[in-house]
Amino acid sequence: MKILVVHNFYQQAGGEDVVFRAETALLRRHGHDVQTFAVSNDLIEQTPRLQVAAQTVWNARMARKVTALVREYGSQIVHFHNTFPLLSPAVYGGARAGGAAVVQTLHNFRLLCANALLLRDGQICEDCLGKLPLAAVQHSCYRGSRSASAVVAAMQTVHRAAGTYRTDVDAYIALTEFARDKFIAGGLPPERIAVKPNFLEEHPSPGTGDGGYALFVGRLSPEKGIETLLQAWAELGATIPLRIVGDGPLASQVAESARSLPGVGWLGRLDRAGVMKQMCGAALLVVPSICYEGGPLTMFEAWSVGLPVVGSDLGSMSTAIRSGENGLLFQAGNAGGLAAQVRWLWEHPEDRQRMRDGALRIFQDTYSPQRNYEQLIDIYRAVLKSKKFEMTS
Template identity: 70%
Template sequence: MRVLVVHNFYQQAGGEDTVFRAETSLLRRHGHDVRTFTVSNDVIGQTLRLKAAAHTLWNAQVARKIKAMVHEYGSEIVHFHNTFPLLSPAVYSGAHAGGAAVVQTLHNFRLLCANGLFFRDGHVCEDCLGKLPLSAVRHSCYRDSLSASAVVAAMQTVHRAAGTYHTGVDRYIALTEFAREKFIAGGLPAERIAIKPNFLEDSPGAGAGDGGYVLFVGRLSAEKGIETLLRAWTELGTTIPLCILGDGPLAPQVAEAAHSLPGVSWLGQLDRADVLKLMQGAAFLILPSEWYEGFPMTLIEAWGVGLPVLGSRLGALGALIEPGHTGLLFQPGDANSLVDRARWLWDHPHERQKMRNQVYQAFQASYTPEQNHEQLIAVYTAALEYFNSSQSRRRV
């Protein structure tokens, strides 16, 4: 199959970038003719911000570029990962004009929410779901900027009104059933949203979990539940060593906790190989997220080494983590609930070992490259069928 894979590298969107690279590599390993087209937000600082804002709404230049690349490479599918902010939904029309079907992976909730998180002022917020995004502008939800939020809201409103998200995309990929239901509630066509989870490109194998510590891996930010985690470890630090990996806006609080709380260490941002090695030795991973996670690569990486996960009972995590089998759940934002569940897991090593075995078996059954390739090609095939039938209807 001939595929053009397109991605706008976006600040702090590490998971999206990882999936883009992994899927591109996966397709090439299976013999597909894969070309890529990428842009980066790094150029925004070197261009007029007014021009960048205009491109967020409609970038005709890139649309023409996509059309030309489809013609040049004979691409049957154009698979978009992220189009925000520099590519714009105009790229869908460029792909169609070139004669290719369009697939869009929904890595976050940007089509429905200005900040893409459904998170505001420390809690889940669905004020704009299925509505005009006036609340997003009023609360400056995108980068705490009224003007930038207005641009994102305008993009959402214009393309909803124009029907772009209905006519421009032949198949959407949601990462979980939870996300799919949210996008349906937001107005996307249910019959064209497939579910395909993320996957781990190369697992180092199951670990022993004998390192004598637990892990947090991720961005140090409010929506990731860092403050809840630190509150819990004011009580747990003397009994359960916690290693925190990552960086972000709450790094100063984490650094202070590592200095003042017993049992808490902060190792900063590490290479993926080092993260996986630490995961192999950890007793369990903590995902205390307070927003609707998509399908975090951290979760897939943990499962790829047989690591049980203690996660918040919120959004997709509440469905992905099976209590007693692949981990445990606690109430989001509730430090006491986290303390209770963490203590139970730590105090029951035999049960943890059972979970490790089940976690690794579940990973091998559902989240390897082989299964993901089959799922991806099924999505591409459905997109081609829909695009070709749409073209036939237009000719009639």
Template identity: 70%
Template structure:
């Protein structure tokens, strides 16, 4: 199959970028003819503000460029991972004009929420779901700027009203059933949203989990529940050693906690190989997120090495983690509940050992490259049929 894979990279590499590279490599390993086209948000600094705003709404130049690339490659599928803000929805029209089927992976909630997170002022926010995104402008949800938020809100409003998201995309990929339900509530066509989770390109295999510590891996920011994590470990009083990996705006708070709280250490950013090694040795991973996680690679990596996960009972995490099987759940934002779950899992090594086995079984059943390729081929086939026949035939998952 001939595929053109397209992605607008962020200024800081994130999970979407990792998935784009992994999925492109996966397709090539399976013999597909894949070309890539990428742009970077670094270019925004060289673009006048009004021009950037206009291009976010409709970048005709990029639409023509995608059309030309798709024709030149003979693409049967043009698979978009992120089009915001430099590519714009114009690229869908360009791909379709070239005769290719259009697939869009929904890595975040940008089509429904200005900041893509459904998170504002330290709490989940769905004010704009199913409504005109006036609240996003009022609260400066994108880059803490009323004008920038207005541009994103205009993009959402114009293209929902024009039917772009319903007519110009043959198949959407949501990462979880939870996310799929949100996009349906936001007006995307249910019959064209399939569920395909992220996957781990290569796992080092299960670890022994005998390192004598719990682990947090992620961006040190409010939506990741870092403050709840630190309050919980203050309550634990050094009973459960904790290693924190990552960086972000709350790094000074984490650094201070590492000096003040017994058993807590901050290791900063580490490369992926070391993260996986630390996961293999950890007793369990903590994911205290207070926003709707998409499908964090950290979760897949943890289960890939057989690491149980204590996560917040919120959004996708609440649906993916099976308490007592591959991890435990606690009430989001409730530090006392998190401390209780962490202490129980720490004090029950036999049950923890069983969870390690089940965590790896979860990975093998759903998150291997082979299983992901099967899902992707089914979605591509349905997208091509929809493109050719103009009717929705996409399976749910």
């Protein structure tokens, strides 16, 4: 099978970049002819602002580039991970013009929401779901800028009107059933949305969990529930040590809490090996997000080493975390509820060990590379069959 995988890297690395590389490597290991094409948002600083805005809405040059690559490589499938903002949704039509089927993984809610989070002012917001994104402009939802929000809203509106999302993409991949339901509510055709979670390409052996600390790993930003996390540990005190790994706009607040709150330590940004080392020793992982997480890799990394997760009861986490089996849930934004669940899990080591075993089992059944490959190739085959392509492998 000949596949072209396309991705627009953000300036700050994230989970989408990891998935792009991991799925590409996975397909190659299984013998598929895989080519890649990627651009980086680092180019934005070298490009006039008006040009970036126009390309965000419709980048005809990139559409032609994708057409040429499909023809050069003989690609049967073009799998997109991120097209925002330098590629634009126009590249879907470019892939189809070259004769390829189009697959798009829905890593976030950008097709439905200007800031891709369905979140505004610390609260879940669905004001633009299935509607013209006027509220996004009114509330400056993208980067706090009305003009920048207008560009994203224009991109969404133009491509909805042109039918790009409904006709130029043969299959969408949602990471969870919850996300699939949201995209259907937003207007995507249900028959074209498959569900396939993310996975881990490789992971260490199961951890021991005997390090005597709880762990948070992620971007230090409001939507990740940092305020809730710190409020919970103001209540828990030094009884349960907390290690925080990550960086972001709330780094100064986290640093201050590490100085003032007993038991709280900030380790800054760590590479993946450093993160996994921390996970192997942790008693539990905390994921206190106040937004709809798509399919956080941090959670899957935790389960891969048998680390139970205490997470918010929002979005995908509300179903991925099976309470009492691989972790516990608490009401998003409720610091007291988070503290109570952490304290209970900390004080019940036998139940914690049972959840460690459950986390490992669920990871192998759902998030392993082999399971993910089987799901991905089934999606590709269905698309090729529907378009009557000849399979070469």
